[in-house]
Amino acid sequence: MVNKVQLYRFLGLSACVLLSSTLNAQPAEVNSSNLPAVSQKAITIIDGQTEWLSKVYKDIHEHPELGFMETRTSAIVAKELKSLGFDVKTGIAKTGVVGILKNGNGPTVMYRADMDANTVQEATGLPYASKVRVKLDDGTETPVAHMCGHDAHVTWMLSMAKTLVALKKEWSGTIILVAQPAEEPITGAKAMVTDGLWTKYNLPKPDYFFAVHTTPAPVGVVINAPGPRMAGTDQLDVLFKGVGGHGSLPMLTKNPISMAANAVTQYQTIMGNAVDPQQAAVLSIGSIQAGNSNNVIPSTALVKMNLRWFDPKIRETMLNNIKFMSDGAAEMQGMGKDQLPTFTFKGSSTPVVNNKEFSARLNGPLKALLGEKHVLTEYPAVMGSEDVHHLLGDQKDIPFNFMFIGVADPVVFANAVKQGKPVPYIPHSPNYVVDLKALPVGAKVTTVSMLELLNKK
Incomplete structure (x- = not known):
């Protein structure tokens, strides 16, 4: 029982x-x-x-x-x-x-x-x-x-x-x-x-x-x-950088929306693959902000996420994987080392x-x-x-x-x-x-x- x-x-x-x-x-x-x-x-x-x-x-x-x-x-x-x-x-x-x-x-x-x-x-x-x-x-x-x-x-x-x-x-x-x-x-x-x-x-x-x-x-x-x-919690922003341009010429751009979408999909594998599923942890995506037009590829895409954790080691594992996956999504689209995503930590608490x-x-x-x-x-x-x-x-x-x-x-x-x-x-x-x-x-x-x-x- x-x-x-x-x-x-x-x-x-x-x-x-x-x-x-x-x-x-x-x-x-x-x-x-x-x-x-x-x-x-x-x-x-x-x-x-x-x-x-x-x-x-x-x-x-x-x-x-x-x-x-x-x-x-x-x-x-x-x-x-x-x-x-x-x-x-x-x-x-x-x-x-x-x-x-x-x-x-x-x-x-x-x-x-x-x-x-x-x-x-x-x-x-x-x-x-x-x-x-x-x-x-x-x-x-x-x-x-x-x-x-x-x-x-x-x-x-x-x-x-x-x-x-x-x-x-x-x-x-x-x-x-x-x-x-x-x-x-x-x-x-x-x-x-x-x-x-x-x-x-x-x-x-x-x-x-x-x-x-x-x-x-x-x-x-x-x-x-x-x-x-x-x-504990972290409010984290990830800014993906790309090369903007006309929607009809995607080969001349590097689409940060695609980078963000690919990274967000990968983030979901952290729970269960990198973090033991029996550990209490949460990664939630609260916002993706990019562009404002149908036919214009923007130069940046912003992903806002929230982490929850009890063990600081689990937090470190989550953050390391987020960086690895974010950088990888940018590198797959040809972004150089000086144009990889930037990370901004806002509110946090133990x-x-x-x-x-x-x-x-x-x-x-x-x-x-x-x-x-x-x-x-x-x-x-x-x-x-x-x-x-x-x-x-x-x-x-x-x-x-x-x-x-x-x-x-x-x-x-x-x-x-x-x-x-x-x-x-x-x-x-x-x-x-x-x-x-x-x-x-x-x-x-x-x-x-x-x-x-x-x-x-």
Whole structure:
């Protein structure tokens, strides 16, 4: 018989979420009776924030911004934190915000919320759906929408800040709240560090650092397990160079589109031939850009790809094969050594790894809050990626934990399962929805987690 863990490993996150469908089609009943008195008070305060949470969330959702463009969102964060008495630092890596609240002796705990949205046309039909379009640096226009839940992350962080300030007499320590830009391109965390997060802005060193992310599991479900949680990633561009010309005279040209097409076909053989098929790795082609006319052969072709990996040796194997195959595709068309493809690395991140003891410590109060079966502590690492841990820079000794909070309407989730779907929608899809019932639940999860780490008075 295949046990649950083996099934998780075989089917991945979808199985983990699907197995959570064995829960009732109703959201978890938040129960504070087994929590410390200060956490019980926090839950009561958050219950009184329902209307405010919805207002803040809808406003951010309706006004999404792409990475390093989050001027409106960061202004909302800075204004709210300043009004609560935080020492606020703005403009870190253009739009990053940090709020520091010192409240006596005790642990220093850091928490991050990412702010950026996606280049996706929203199709949820919600009355507060995004209608935003922006012009990119290359002159093209794109729709923008929060289809990954970063709007909920910001809302949860602001609720946590309000609640903890209201309870200042009940705890002691230092809180560091980080509103990070540009998580989607996997560049924002490193940019904040490069801009002096730990030097110019004089942040105190945290004793703990944690963050959360939405997931299309039912509202009331939290997924939090130790060890590797998310894959490392590289965003890689390969530029093929050719000789352009008239479409009727292909013998006088060297077609970079043919080079790109040949290379892309070869890339697909890396998985299974160069990389052991039992190793977790992904190579995805996201875009091929070349030319704009039927009868003109262009002089360049750009291939945009994404790699996912856990083992750095697997990453090296993938990159070596990509270069070998790309160069070979160009050489087959007669390109000289000085005209071989060029490689541009953009965003990158190492795998996300949860500290075992830290993860277990947070799961205690979360189980008391949501119920034992609503906190999933065994699930496989997923091929998605994050740059959150890079906010720590070179500080490798700080315990870190990253958890997922369910945001799907339990009834919608149950109906999707009945239809044979693992989840009702996936992140970055036009139909990704954060159910409004998830707003107070997520705020309670993050606030109770923070209070677990601070000194109680």
